Amino acid sequence: MINEERLRKELIQRFGDAYKSFGLNKLMGHVVALLLYAPEPLSLTEIAALLGRSKGPVSQILRRLRDHKLVRKVWSPEDNRKDYYEVEPEIFENAFRNNFDLIKNNTRIATQLKAKVAAAKDKKMETLHLRMKEMEAFYQLMEKHHRNFLAEWIAEKNNLVK
Amino acid sequence: MINEERLRKELIQRFGDAYKSFGLNKLMGHVVALLLYAPEPLSLTEIAALLGRSKGPVSQILRRLRDHKLVRKVWSPEDNRKDYYEVEPEIFENAFRNNFDLIKNNTRIATQLKAKVAAAKDKKMETLHLRMKEMEAFYQLMEKHHRNFLAEWIAEKNNLVK
DNA sequence: AACATCGTTTTAAAAATTTCAAACGTTAAA
DNA sequence: TTTAACGTTTGAAATTTTTAAAACGATGTT
Numbered sequence: 001m002i003n004e005e006r007l008r009k010e011l012i013q014r015f016g017d018a019y020k021s022f023g024l025n026k027l028m029g030h031v032v033a034l035l036l037y038a039p040e041p042l043s044l045t046e047i048a049a050l051l052g053r054s055k056g057p058v059s060q061i062l063r064r065l066r067d068h069k070l071v072r073k074v075w076s077p078e079d080n081r082k083d084y085y086e087v088e089p090e091i092f093e094n095a096f097r098n099n100f101d102l103i104k105n106n107t108r109i110a111t112q113l114k115a116k117v118a119a120a121k122d123k124k125m126e127t128l129h130l131r132m133k134e135m136e137a138f139y140q141l142m143e144k145h146h147r148n149f150l151a152e153w154i155a156e157k158n159n160l161v162k
Numbered sequence: 163m164i165n166e167e168r169l170r171k172e173l174i175q176r177f178g179d180a181y182k183s184f185g186l187n188k189l190m191g192h193v194v195a196l197l198l199y200a201p202e203p204l205s206l207t208e209i210a211a212l213l214g215r216s217k218g219p220v221s222q223i224l225r226r227l228r229d230h231k232l233v234r235k236v237w238s239p240e241d242n243r244k245d246y247y248e249v250e251p252e253i254f255e256n257a258f259r260n261n262f263d264l265i266k267n268n269t270r271i272a273t274q275l276k277a278k279v280a281a282a283k284d285k286k287m288e289t290l291h292l293r294m295k296e297m298e299a300f301y302q303l304m305e306k307h308h309r310n311f312l313a314e315w316i317a318e319k320n321n322l323v324k
Numbered sequence: 325a326a327c328a329t330c331g332t333t334t335t336a337a338a339a340a341t342t343t344c345a346a347a348c349g350t351t352a353a354a
Numbered sequence: 355t356t357t358a359a360c361g362t363t364t365g366a367a368a369t370t371t372t373t374a375a376a377a378c379g380a381t382g383t384t
Binding site: 025026027053054055056057080081 | 341342343344345346351352353
């Protein structure tokens with residue numbers, strides 16, 4: 001016999017740590033874990049209560065999670081007073097993509113600076129120029145593989161549900 | 163004519179922001195940018211001076227950067243009193259791998275919990291079980307693509323240097 | 325052997341982030 | 355129209371993280 005209560009707590013704690021190590025708010029991880037676990041959507045008030053938190057931060061976190069497309073609102077036909085939340089079906093893809101977009105965004109730094117550096121024929125600039133070029137090439141290749149990965153995943157996911 | 167001083171400052175500032183958005187210390191980004199830019203290796207004292215910081219935090223940051231294999235020590239034949247630092251030639255690969263290892267590590271959560279959940283035949287567990295299975299499959303596929311990417315990159319990198 | 329220079333560690337202050345409590349606005353039910 | 359329940363925003367307190375200063379240890383030079 002497995003202890004359900006313990007399992008839920010462990011999932012919540014571990015997701016909190018994981019999110020924190022990615023530079024995100026620990027509470028974000030807690031909310032995601034709770035919603036991953038919950039068989040039914042939960043309202044903000046319920047989430048706050050289950051996590052022993054006040055509604056303030058939970059409200060802010062839920063907005064961020066919606067911005068990141070990790071969580072979504074659903075409307076309950078029987079109770080349209082409350083907003084209910086559940087994890088996005090594409091939560092893993094989206095989490096990965098968010099991370100990837102961040103990296104891609106940073107690649108622009110290299111691209112832009114490379115252009116500026118290219119204008120200078122200065123000897124001291126050569127090292128930097130080469131490095132920026134390498135950085136740009138690296139992330140371009142990464143992007144290509146990312147696309148391949150997503151395409152393959154969609155196919156695999158369909159098999160999984162069956 | 164391009165303003166070298168401005169370019170260096172921009173690179174440093176942008177890398178700081180980028181590192182921060184990944185949950186890392188801003189100063190880490192500054193040091194990495196400075197070393198990416200510098201045509202020659204720099205000592206800890208020089209780095210601290212160039213960034214207008216004290217030696218304490220720079221010392222700690224350099225250790226973390228070495229742990230992450232983003233920066234390495236080099237010994238100068240002419241001055242073996244000081245430790246000199248430069249970026250690792252594989253800095254981009256390693257930065258990516260560190261990020262990936264983090265994700266991989268978190269995948270273990272899913273794998274372990276999946277095993278625990280599988281033991282329970284509880285109806286409420288079914289949703290969670292399916293999600294954990296999906297998470298595991300997602301990251302396993304990701305790992306495969308990561309390997310392919312690195313192999314292809316090594317080949318491309320050689321062409322770049324030529 | 326004494327001195328000087330460099331990097332590390334520690335401790336305390338400063339800054340940033342997270343958190344809650346309470347006020348506020350909105351919407352639906354009575 | 356009033357009331358009640360819910361989510362959001364705001365301001366202040368608490369916590370965490372970052373930072374610098376200074377003490378410390380090690381290593382090479384005189």
